[in-house]
Amino acid sequence: MNRQELGIIIEDPYKDDCDDASSCRHPYQQDVNPFLELLTHPNPAVEALIVDIDIPKSRPFGDVYKRPLFPSHGPPLENLKYMELHSAPFYLLTPRCTNLTHFHLHDLPLMERPTVRYFLFMLDQLQDLEHFTIYRSFPINLELVEMKSLE
Secondary structure, eight states, X not given: OOHHHHHHHHHTTTGGGOSSGGGOOEETTSOOHHHHHHHHSOOTTOOEEEEEEEXXXXXXXXXXXXXXXXXXXXXXXXXXXXXXXXXXXXXGSOGGGTTOXXXXXXXXXXXXXXXXXXXXXXXXXXXXXXEEEEESOOOBOHHHHHXXXXX
């Protein structure tokens, strides 16, 4: 799938929200979950995936995204080398993304952050990873939370 094909997929359902495929942002007021479910199973030819969701500041801290209705496993995405997630759900990084060389995680909502154990497990799957950025997306340390609740 090339950029033009991806642009058609993005522009058709949300035509009023997109100037062009490279600058399309899906406003959170509309239901973004069906779009995210499509991205859970991208075309195997995709080489780069950048998901940038603009979440309004007024949004409560509850669950931001619904969990996908179907499993995210399948054959490896061998061509996918670059992924950026901006305010997007961590579940888009799946065990199918093992060939990533660049992974950037920005502004992950608090209720969407994985546990430290799962976060490290997923990073361990990325054997070819050369560049990694994490910004305002640190995982949750459940052991520390559980210890503080015992005190």
